Every structure is written in C-alpha cells, then in structure tokens.
Amino acid sequence: MAQINTVDGLAQLSFLIQGALERRAAEHDVSLIQTRLLGVLRDRRPTMQELAKLLGLDKSSVTGLIDRAERRGLVTRVPSPTDRRSSLVDLTDRARELIVAVSAGFEADVTAMVGRLPEQDRTDLTDLIGRLLTAHAAAHGVDLFDTTG
Amino acid sequence: MAQINTVDGLAQLSFLIQGALERRAAEHDVSLIQTRLLGVLRDRRPTMQELAKLLGLDKSSVTGLIDRAERRGLVTRVPSPTDRRSSLVDLTDRARELIVAVSAGFEADVTAMVGRLPEQDRTDLTDLIGRLLTAHAAAHGVDLFDTTG
DNA sequence: CTATCTTAGTTTGTGTCACGTACTAACCGA
C-alpha cells in the first residue's frame, strides 16, 4: 500500500473516529450532534447564543437542538439571572450518566484502535495530537475543549 | 493547559477535521455525506448494496442519497450488465471537478493546521496516522480507502 | 418447468437536523 498523505489520512481518520462515536452514541439512542452537545456542556453552562458559536450552528438550529434534548431530559433551560431575555443551558444528571456510558464505549473503540500500535507510537500520537489541538486553539479565539467553563 | 488524553484528543481532532471538510464542501453547495459519497466513488463503481456497506447506511438511505446526487448531476445509475435488478453508481465529470475543488480547499485547511507544527512533527504525525489506518484496515475486512476499486 | 426463497432496489411514513426569515421580548444608548 502506498503511504498515504496527511490530508487524506486526517480525513479518513476523522470518518473512522466519528463513525465509532456515532455507533456508541446510537447504542444509547442519542445522535452524534446530541452527544457533541453534551460534551460541550460537560464543563460549561452557556447561553443559547454562546452554544451556537461553540457548535458552529445558527441560533435557530440551537433552539431545535435544545428542544429535543430537553424533551429527552438531557438538558434544562435555566433563566439567566442577569438578562431576562436569555437562558442558560445546563446538563441533567441523566445526561452526565449518559456521557459516562457513551465515553466508556468510545474509549474501548479508541483503545482497540490505537492498541494495534506499539507503545511508543501511541504516546507519540497522543502527544502530537495534543500539540496540534493546542496550536489550533491558540491560533483561534474559541476553544471548544478548555475547562474554564 | 493539562495534557489531553488519546480518547478526547482523537474526538476533538475528528470534529475539527469534519468541520473543515464540511465548510469546504458547503462552499460548493454539497453536504458532508455527499462529499464522502463522491470520495468513495472516486475509485469504485459499486452497486447500491455495496455502497450501503461502504458508507454504513441502510439501503433505503442510499436510495435517497443517490436520488439527490443524481438530481444534482453528480452521479449516474448504470444498469448492471450481469443483474437486471442491480445498478452501478458512477461519478459524472462534474463530480470529479467538484472533488478537485473541495479537496483543494480542504487541503489548504489541513496544511494551515499542521503547518503550525515543526517539520519533524508533521512527518511523524502523517506517518503515525498512516500506520493507524493501515493497522485498522488490516484488522477489518473492508477498507474504505483502497484503490483497487 | 414452476413454486418457492432470496436478493436488489424503491416507496412511504416518521423523526432528526440545519437553515433563513419573521417575529416577540428585553436590553441599551441618546
């Protein structure tokens, strides 16, 4: 097999990862975007507007997304104490349990995947991805993954 | 920032990559799944059934996907010469041009992203991803990305 | 050869997801 280039490699890898995540989420009857929503909310309690930016969606899309998540008991809309127009989106306990369950399955997939590589390669890969994400976060303002909530 | 683990890193990276691909595809008014379809068809001419397996979709989903792609002049249904029930899905020239255009944009994104890393890291990353994909393909039967079409 | 079984694909109905536009309510600055 010819050595693959960075562009195709990253594209293929991303489909692989997303596929695993989607399957694991589906085991618990949640979609990929709902799972992503929960992941973003794990350490934040944003307004609808902030959520739209974090997810890269239109605000009207977020309304529907949160409607469906709320109907399923995964999030709640909390009125903002400082702005009566605004609501804060908060995870329910049920959602936190769901995150743990989906994460466990997904972690097993990733472990199996990278487990085929030798130990040194694994740590190298994790390290490189960490550096890539850090560099990207530094170059852009928004960071989907910080823990400063 | 605390060093991220492999599982979260891969998840975040995959969202980053898919986001870039989706935006580049949207510039040419195609969706992510349509783009993925075209990528899969680049070096194949599968039946609807085979396509369903390659994309991990239900056969009825593929009917709709191909309907829309055909309506946009991206693919054609060619009757199978050996089985009158079956059709082969083929790319149009217009689709091949589209692939080139979307790829160019996406490649620019990836280049910009990994361009923030030192040269050695870049080659290491590409190499590691290649090894990961190769190992995964070896462990599973199907390989979405071979060129044996 | 035909009755039956299986396979390829479509149709139909349902739900999710995303968007743009139009709207309401609330905030804010002059």
Added chain:
DNA sequence: TCGGTTAGTACGTGACACAAACTAAGATAG
C-alpha cells in the same frame, strides 16, 4: 421614552436516516 440592538423562538423547507412494506428479478428445489 424612543429607536436600535440582542436573545431567543416560530415557521416553513430541505437534507438525511431509518424501518417496514413492496416489486422485480435471480436462484434453487422438486
């Protein structure tokens, strides 16, 4: 308090995915 902005929702549309029911054609058993 008036006019402009901002937060969020409502509505209509289209893409996407699924399951179940269906048609047509291939395959197989007798």
